[in-house]
Amino acid sequence: MTFFSEEDILQMPKVKRLNIINSITGIKPANLISTIDERNRHNLAIFSSVVHLGSNPALIGFILRPQQKIRRHTHENILENGYYTINHLPNHKTLEGHYTSAKFDKETSEYDVCHFTPEFQHDFPVPYVKESFLKMGLKHVESIPIKYNGTVMIVGKILQVYVAKSSLSEEGYINLEEAKSVGISGLNTYYDLKKIDSYPYARPHELPHFKS
Amino acid sequence: MTFFSEEDILQMPKVKRLNIINSITGIKPANLISTIDERNRHNLAIFSSVVHLGSNPALIGFILRPQQKIRRHTHENILENGYYTINHLPNHKTLEGHYTSAKFDKETSEYDVCHFTPEFQHDFPVPYVKESFLKMGLKHVESIPIKYNGTVMIVGKILQVYVAKSSLSEEGYINLEEAKSVGISGLNTYYDLKKIDSYPYARPHELPHFKS
Numbered sequence: 001m002t003f004f005s006e007e008d009i010l011q012m013p014k015v016k017r018l019n020i021i022n023s024i025t026g027i028k029p030a031n032l033i034s035t036i037d038e039r040n041r042h043n044l045a046i047f048s049s050v051v052h053l054g055s056n057p058a059l060i061g062f063i064l065r066p067q068q069k070i071r072r073h074t075h076e077n078i079l080e081n082g083y084y085t086i087n088h089l090p091n092h093k094t095l096e097g098h099y100t101s102a103k104f105d106k107e108t109s110e111y112d113v114c115h116f117t118p119e120f121q122h123d124f125p126v127p128y129v130k131e132s133f134l135k136m137g138l139k140h141v142e143s144i145p146i147k148y149n150g151t152v153m154i155v156g157k158i159l160q161v162y163v164a165k166s167s168l169s170e171e172g173y174i175n176l177e178e179a180k181s182v183g184i185s186g187l188n189t190y191y192d193l194k195k196i197d198s199y200p201y202a203r204p205h206e207l208p209h210f211k212s
Numbered sequence: 213m214t215f216f217s218e219e220d221i222l223q224m225p226k227v228k229r230l231n232i233i234n235s236i237t238g239i240k241p242a243n244l245i246s247t248i249d250e251r252n253r254h255n256l257a258i259f260s261s262v263v264h265l266g267s268n269p270a271l272i273g274f275i276l277r278p279q280q281k282i283r284r285h286t287h288e289n290i291l292e293n294g295y296y297t298i299n300h301l302p303n304h305k306t307l308e309g310h311y312t313s314a315k316f317d318k319e320t321s322e323y324d325v326c327h328f329t330p331e332f333q334h335d336f337p338v339p340y341v342k343e344s345f346l347k348m349g350l351k352h353v354e355s356i357p358i359k360y361n362g363t364v365m366i367v368g369k370i371l372q373v374y375v376a377k378s379s380l381s382e383e384g385y386i387n388l389e390e391a392k393s394v395g396i397s398g399l400n401t402y403y404d405l406k407k408i409d410s411y412p413y414a415r416p417h418e419l420p421h422f423k424s
Contacts, residue, residue, distance in 0.1 A: 001375065002374070002377050003374055004375075006370070006372065009270055009373065015383065017267055017268065018267045018384070019383055020373065020380075021270045022264055023386035023388070024346065024348055025241055025243070025272060025298075026241025026243060026300055026388065026393050027239050027395040027405055028239070028241065029237055029239050029240065031237070031238060051237060051275065052234055052236070052261070053275065053358060053361060053363055054360075056222075058233045060236075065266070086237075093424060095411060098414055099414045099420070102414035102415055103415075103416055104416050105416075113419065114419075115422045115424060121215075136236055142360050144356065146273075148265075148269075148367060149266040149269070151266060153365075158218070158221065158233070158236070159218045160215070160216070161215070161216040161221065161236060162213045162215055162216075164214075165213065168214055171231055172224075172230070172231030173235065173398060174235035174236065175397075175401075176238065176395075176397045177403065183238075183239040183395055183405060185386060186386065187413075189409070189410040190409060190410075193395060196402040197307075198402075199310045199311075199400050199402075203315075204314040204320075204325075207314070212304060212305060
């Protein structure tokens with residue numbers, strides 16, 4: 001094993017530290033967040049920080065870092081009109097999805113330059129990504145500052161959900177391999193997902209026989 | 213596509229809603245959080261909510277839900293002594309890792325009953341999971357309440373990092389497939405990670421030729 005102390009981490013070249021610390025938490029979901037501004041211009045940006053916060057009400061959060069200047073369009077648009085969609089990046093569009101992180105100006109729609117299709121559905125005020133197999137429409141409910149380093153968690157309530165039929169079971173399980181969802185590590189590496197197994201709800205008195 | 217409105221989500225059977233909303237954000241990292249209490253009893257619990265918050269200082273967060281009673285041991289221990297380790301669950305131990313979520317009493321160490329090995333390293337006060345190929349030692353710095361639904365984000369600063377040599381590049385890229393890390397969807401489905409590709413830093417004037 002390679003060991004890094006706190007001192008090693010602090011004194012490491014900046015880019016190497018960024019790479020390590022951005023990968024160290026493990027796999028992250030690849031989501032495209034779609035917004036519009038008051039002049040109806042579309043914005044689409046990739047985020048790897050989307051997290052589940054609660055199921056009733058159905059709440060989803062994502063982290064905005066102060067230095068992510070381009071991501072400000074997403075934030076400004078959400079503050080302006082309160083609505084956004086979160087769309088899983090499908091595994092045939094990882095290169096296209098990655099380039100939505102480039103710092104385009106406000107006149108440029110990432111839908112156009114990165115080859116995605118905006119699709120309005122069920123009167124939702126913001127478009128969905130047509131190519132995505134798993135997506136949701138949200139309303140902004142809270143912005144939580146994380147004072148220690150100036151990041152903000154944007155919290156939204158789910159108003160609509162779209163799931164590809166083949167990936168959804170009767171009980172509500174979603175097979176992410178079937179939905180062609182991908183994971184990200186760090187800032188730029190993309191992974192396919194291969195299902196290992198599903199296990200039952202874990203009870204202390206029903207331990208299985210462990211092989212290892 | 214299957215469509216669910218806000219009304220559909222609210223009126224759905226509770227377990228189905230839990231399953232859908234827990235899967236809808238996409239893949240999540242599988243991490244074992246290791247703590248000790250004031251009587252030096254070990255606790256180990258699986259978490260899928262670990263997120264990167266910043267690189268300098270290196271800050272990591274995870275979400276605790278109020279209803280996760282068993283997870284209280286992790287929270288109590290962190291509040292008691294301020295230190296914990298986060299260890300990637302390796303892909304040959306997914307069943308064992310899953311069962312650390314069972315509600316064992318405080319006298320029971322999940323290390324023992326779920327077949328993991330506690331390993332003390334470099335004078336860190338809390339053990340690491342020996343079987344893990346990617347792990348870190350943290351000090352608690354902030355607990356952030358998310359008032360909308362009563363969850364708490366626990367924020368820690370990284371003091372130590374251990375990475376399997378074969379998975380770490382000179383530039384600090386960590387190959388999660390090589391580190392045998394896994395992903396989780398929902399509460400109980402585990403996925404292997406297969407690397408698709410790494411892409412360069414995205415600049416608006418250096419767009420590649422997209423195939424789709």
